[in-house]
Amino acid sequence: MTAPLDLLDLGDLLSDEERDARDLARRVADDRVRPHVAEWYEQGTVPVRELAREFGRVGLLGMHLRGYGCAGASAVQYGLACMELEAADSGVRSLVSVQGSLAMFALHAYGSEEQKQRWLPGMAAGELIGCFGLTEPDHGSDPANMSTRARREGDDWILTGGKMWITNAPVADVAVIWARAEEGVFGFAVPTDTPGFTAREIRHKMSLRASSTGEITLDEVRLPDAARLPGARGLKAPLSCLTEARFGIIWGALGAARDCLHTAIDYATTREQFGRPIGGFQLTQAKLADMSLELQKGFLLALHLGRRRDAAGALRPEQVSVGKLNNVREAIAIARQCRTILGGNGISGEYPVMRHAANLESVLTYEGTSEIHQLVVGQALTGLNAFAG
Numbered sequence: 001m002t003a004p005l006d007l008l009d010l011g012d013l014l015s016d017e018e019r020d021a022r023d024l025a026r027r028v029a030d031d032r033v034r035p036h037v038a039e040w041y042e043q044g045t046v047p048v049r050e051l052a053r054e055f056g057r058v059g060l061l062g063m064h065l066r067g068y069g070c071a072g073a074s075a076v077q078y079g080l081a082c083m084e085l086e087a088a089d090s091g092v093r094s095l096v097s098v099q100g101s102l103a104m105f106a107l108h109a110y111g112s113e114e115q116k117q118r119w120l121p122g123m124a125a126g127e128l129i130g131c132f133g134l135t136e137p138d139h140g141s142d143p144a145n146m147s148t149r150a151r152r153e154g155d156d157w158i159l160t161g162g163k164m165w166i167t168n169a170p171v172a173d174v175a176v177i178w179a180r181a182e183e184g185v186f187g188f189a190v191p192t193d194t195p196g197f198t199a200r201e202i203r204h205k206m207s208l209r210a211s212s213t214g215e216i217t218l219d220e221v222r223l224p225d226a227a228r229l230p231g232a233r234g235l236k237a238p239l240s241c242l243t244e245a246r247f248g249i250i251w252g253a254l255g256a257a258r259d260c261l262h263t264a265i266d267y268a269t270t271r272e273q274f275g276r277p278i279g280g281f282q283l284t285q286a287k288l289a290d291m292s293l294e295l296q297k298g299f300l301l302a303l304h305l306g307r308r309r310d311a312a313g314a315l316r317p318e319q320v321s322v323g324k325l326n327n328v329r330e331a332i333a334i335a336r337q338c339r340t341i342l343g344g345n346g347i348s349g350e351y352p353v354m355r356h357a358a359n360l361e362s363v364l365t366y367e368g369t370s371e372i373h374q375l376v377v378g379q380a381l382t383g384l385n386a387f388a389g
Helices: 016-033 037-043 048-057 075-088 090-110 113-125 236-270 282-312 317-341 343-347 353-365 370-382
Strands: 130-133 149-153 156-167 174-181 184-191 197-201 213-224 228-233
Touching (some): 016 075, 048 090, 048 113, 075 090, 075 236, 075 282, 090 113, 090 156, 090 236, 090 353, 156 184, 236 282, 282 317, 343 353
Parallel strands (some): 130 174, 149 174
Antiparallel strands (some): 149 156, 156 213, 174 184, 197 213
16 A cells, blocks of 8 residues: 555655654654544643643754744744644644744744743743734734734833634743734733733634633733834734744645545555445545545645745745645545545544544634635735725
């Protein structure tokens, strides 16, 4: 049998360093996540701090950033690590993405030197946890109309408002909070023990259950001006952080899809019906072939974007939208199709397929829904803004 990504020998496109990063993340996922994740998912909990310290020990947190204890890995190395982590569970990959590509990236790109020295080394080591507060209860896809406000009071800032669906918030030590002031949108590094800051764990999730998700309330939170990210003014700053995080999702979704496809192939070659393995039936093989093709194409797209980023230093937002739109949409289609191959066993927690499918429903939504990314691509193609129409 041929593994899905070995069909075209796509591993041959990687350098030794890239394969090393992939294999490291795979070992960590196999050792620290896979033996426990089904139980975490069922219980709706995850040992965030324990995992963060383990990920930090091997250099997975903020691994694509340079300095301050970060590994300085390439974009492709980071992407491959995201793929391996999400092959174990999307919620665990989200922990790493929010820590490194949202909270740490915001501090690294827009923070003062004092802020970087205070937070980044501990975050890279997994000793400190960060979260990223942009999404609001009524303004998920429309951050330009955020309700959270920041007002000056002497030399201080007062933050009032709320954020919703914030990964890592209940356990975070620092929250990067975006708020609107008279002068525009600003970012703040908010220690979570600041009076007026509270984070409530969101319960009863049917997706990303092996992840800590919170609702943040900001009740007259007083901060010194030193807490403001000096390099961030306007929506361009938080949106650049979202673009950063979406790159990891492009790769991560492939991991969930690959794990589903591996499971379906193993099941199809051992499960017998009508006196033969179900993998020997034409309809099953057609499903497996089509899913494998989409997985290959998604990997090639992710690799192309990673190579461009490593060469040019950045990707245009519409290029990232193409990757997020395609790879997540195809990953969830693969998960659903694999569930059909497993029949009734597809809904059992003994197999990872339904867990991946449920998780990918969240991945489909966060960091921009498919519809948002369609409009980003559409605007790039036509030059016309359809967001307000």
